[in-house]
Amino acid sequence: MGVKIEMFRMMxxxxxxxxxxxxxxxxxxxxxxxxxxxxxxxxxxxxLENFKERMRVRREQQILKKMSEN
Known part of the structure; x- marks a missing residue:
């Protein structure tokens, strides 16, 4: 009986x-x-795509502003 139960459990x-x-x-x-x-x-x-685009534009403007100050 033990082998049959073990085979059932394994299956x-x-x-x-x-x-x-x-x-x-x-x-x-x-x-x-x-x-x-x-x-x-x-x-x-x-x-979400519009927000990403706005954030990208904003980041670019900040970079340009920093570059123009130097």
């Missing part, structure tokens, strides 16, 4: 991670949960 230990890996790598799962969640967490991508 369970090996099949669970493999099954979870297989399920999580399905394209439908990825599209449904990961992509939609990313879109819902970062809806204002244009605002």
């Amino acid at each position: 369970l230990y090996l099949s669970f991670p493999v099954t979870m890996f297989w399920i999580s790598n399905q394209a439908e799962y990825f599209e449904e949960y990961i992509v939609k969640r990313k879109v819902s967490h970062f809806p204002c991508r244009k605002e």
Whole structure:
């Protein structure tokens, strides 16, 4: 009886991670949960890009101002 229980436990230990890996790598799962969640967490991508652009322009102006002072 001991060998059968050990084989069952080993099969369970090996099949669970493999099954979870297989399920999580399905394209439908990825599209449904990961992509939609990313879109819902970062809806204002244009605002972020505009902010980055403003900060870049501001940094360039500061550098130019420092260069003109010297």
